[in-house]
Amino acid sequence: MVESIIDTTMRTLSCSDINHCERTMKLLTFISFKGGAGKTTALMAIASCLLNRGKKIAIFEADDNRPISQWRDYARTKETWDENCEVITADTLEDFEAGYGKAEQGGYEIALVDSQGGGSELNDTILINSDFVVLPTALTVLDTDETIETFKYVVSRLADEGGDMNVAILKTRVPTGKLTKAQTRTSELLDELPIFTSVLHNRNAFEDMKFRGLLHQTAEKLEQNPADKLLAGNFHTAIKEADTLAVDLLDALQGEN
Ligand SMILES: Nc1ncnc2c1ncn2[C@@H]1O[C@H](COP(=O)(O)OP(=O)(O)OP(=O)(O)O)[C@@H](O)[C@H]1O
Ligand SMILES: [Mg+2]
Numbered sequence: 001m002v003e004s005i006i007d008t009t010m011r012t013l014s015c016s017d018i019n020h021c022e023r024t025m026k027l028l029t030f031i032s033f034k035g036g037a038g039k040t041t042a043l044m045a046i047a048s049c050l051l052n053r054g055k056k057i058a059i060f061e062a063d064d065n066r067p068i069s070q071w072r073d074y075a076r077t078k079e080t081w082d083e084n085c086e087v088i089t090a091d092t093l094e095d096f097e098a099g100y101g102k103a104e105q106g107g108y109e110i111a112l113v114d115s116q117g118g119g120s121e122l123n124d125t126i127l128i129n130s131d132f133v134v135l136p137t138a139l140t141v142l143d144t145d146e147t148i149e150t151f152k153y154v155v156s157r158l159a160d161e162g163g164d165m166n167v168a169i170l171k172t173r174v175p176t177g178k179l180t181k182a183q184t185r186t187s188e189l190l191d192e193l194p195i196f197t198s199v200l201h202n203r204n205a206f207e208d209m210k211f212r213g214l215l216h217q218t219a220e221k222l223e224q225n226p227a228d229k230l231l232a233g234n235f236h237t238a239i240k241e242a243d244t245l246a247v248d249l250l251d252a253l254q255g256e257n
Pocket of ligand 2: 041
């Protein structure tokens with residue numbers, strides 16, 4: 001499939017110099033079989049931080065509820081968007097391949113994928129072309145069970161292709177207070193698998209992001225209003241957390257070179 005994407009790009013570019021046509025854009029996929037695991041929110045937070053670090057990014061939206069397009073549309077009305085972020089819908093393999101070629105030509109450095117639930121031909125193609133796969137999960141027993149199933153699925157797809165196992169679990173919606181015994185147990189169980197040491201906590205800023213726009217731009221707007229100073233502080237705390245994760249991901253993608 002990597003080959004086929006390169007071929008598509010080459011055809012689109014009608015380029016005679018192979019060096020201009022090599023895959024340069026990194027593909028970062030967020031996936032979970034369980035609905036509501038926190039995929040879209042984690043992607044939005046990471047996207048905000050990558051943009052703030054000056055990256056030009058594309059987001060492939062495979063979810064037909066279109067949460068990313070809605071996020072962008074809200075953000076544009078509130079002037080909390082960054083046009084260095086292109087949203088590309090990808091409901092089918094053809095959409096994905098065409099979008100991929102377009103994004104590479106557009107000079108996008110990283111493409112983030114908000115994937116569809118479950119296994120599909122589209123998901124399999126995206127997975128085997130991913131430079132890194134993130135599996136967000138909350139700390140409930142049900143989420144953990146589904147995460148382990150998703151992990152096994154992702155690893156088996158990557159193994160079929162003989163690719164690198166660049167996959168890690170991300171704990172999200174982690175309570176800011178003390179964990180219950182059950183949460184501690186599931187957290188320790190997940191620690192047995194490849195996992196990010198940084199987590200995303202359960203924060204209003206992450207929850208509100210879909211109605212407010214990019215994290216940094218939102219914090220900046222809130223700061224302009226003295227009544228929103230406290231809220232701005234909450235956004236800054238969330239930003240710090242998400243940025244630690246973004247740096248971990250950038251390091252992981254760098255290791256891919
Ligand atoms: N770290 C967090 N802090 C607070 N709320 C969160 C966090 N992560 C996710 N949420 C909230 O949990 C809900 C589900 O999250 P999200 O939509 O990101 O999950 P998803 O895996 O993309 O779901 P779907 O399977 O429907 O696409 C949303 O209302 C979101 O705002
Ligand atoms: Mg989603």
